[in-house]
Amino acid sequence: MENVINTLRLSGVVVGTPEVGHEAFGEKFYYLTLGVPRLSGAQDLLPVTLSERLLDGAMLKDGDPLSIEGQVRSYNKIIEGSGRLLITAFAQRIVEPDERENPNQIQLTGTLCKAPAYRTTPFGREIADMMLAVNRAYGKSDYIPCITWGRSARFAAKLSVGDKITLTGRLQSRGYQKQLPDGTVVEKTAYEVSVGHLELLGDANALAMNLNTGAVHHDAAIPQ
Numbered sequence: 001m002e003n004v005i006n007t008l009r010l011s012g013v014v015v016g017t018p019e020v021g022h023e024a025f026g027e028k029f030y031y032l033t034l035g036v037p038r039l040s041g042a043q044d045l046l047p048v049t050l051s052e053r054l055l056d057g058a059m060l061k062d063g064d065p066l067s068i069e070g071q072v073r074s075y076n077k078i079i080e081g082s083g084r085l086l087i088t089a090f091a092q093r094i095v096e097p098d099e100r101e102n103p104n105q106i107q108l109t110g111t112l113c114k115a116p117a118y119r120t121t122p123f124g125r126e127i128a129d130m131m132l133a134v135n136r137a138y139g140k141s142d143y144i145p146c147i148t149w150g151r152s153a154r155f156a157a158k159l160s161v162g163d164k165i166t167l168t169g170r171l172q173s174r175g176y177q178k179q180l181p182d183g184t185v186v187e188k189t190a191y192e193v194s195v196g197h198l199e200l201l202g203d204a205n206a207l208a209m210n211l212n213t214g215a216v217h218h219d220a221a222i223p224q
Contacts, residue, residue, distance in 0.1 A: 006110075006134045006142065008089055008171065011067040011103035012036035015045060018060050028052040034066060034089070036104045036171075044104065044173045047191065049073070050091040067097040072106060072134075072171060072193070074142045085143060087191040089171060104170040106193055108144065109201070110134035111164050118157035128153035132165070132193075148195035156198065169196040 012034045021031035030050050035043045048068065050060075060066065068091040075086045097103075113133040120126050130146045146167065148156055159165070172194045177185050 005107055005166065006071040006136065007069070007105075007107045008072055009067075009069050009095075009101070009103075009105045010034055010036050010046065010048070010089055010171070011097045011101070012043070012046075012065070014060050014062055014064045014066055016062055018050070021049065030055075030060075031088075032060065034068075038104075044171065045189075046171055046173055047086075047088045048091055049088045050094075054091060054094050065097060067095050067103075069093045069095050071136070072108070072142060072144050073136075074144060085145075087144070102170075104172075105168070106171055107166075107168045108132060108134055108146075108193065109164070109166040110144070112159055112161055113143065115161055116156045116159055118153060126150055126153040128156035130156055130159075130195075132167075144193060145190070146193040146195050148198060152195060152198050159200065164201045165198060166201055167193070167195050167198045169194045 015033040015035045018030040018032035020028050022029050028051070030052065032048050032050065034046050034048045036046055037043050048066075050068070068089065070090045070092040073088050073090040075088070077084050077086050110132040112130060114131040117129040118126070119128075127147065127149045130148070132144045132146055134142045134144060136142060146169070170193070172192060174190050174192065176188055176190060178188045179185050
């Protein structure tokens, strides 16, 4: 079987009150927001899905520390008549926090399912958006938006649909504005993987890009 990698570790503080999101085979799953600190002092507000089984009868509340290991998952949902790709951190384990470790770590191996979108900002920053398909059990796949920039963005721009890549980085949240057909501007939040290391697999001349992404900010938009 193909070696598929989708690992995530987050450590932060619960923001707001967890709510029951859905139930499967009698097992309740809670939706919550986890505030995960960045090196810059800001924080990412990330959606987490967590089974009641992991809580073992306890209940999380606003301000509680929480560290999890799991995977990034995606779901298609019809919202206001159109399909949306929803991203969540799916918790598989609650773990002890380790202050010596990066509180936001992700590793993915998958296949590009769209041609990378390369562009430059008005300030000259080079950015490339990628959509990575990562297989999981029972024939399903997760479609995970990823973003990179600079030399790594130029490298990504040369990749093609079907290329298999592996990457490491962090899961981030980013606010942006979207103009509706009636001219109204609304505030939106995108969730994406900020890429720190990117490598093309299956190529003897593969180029690996290493970037320090801890305090970098950008203005790339993920289509909604």
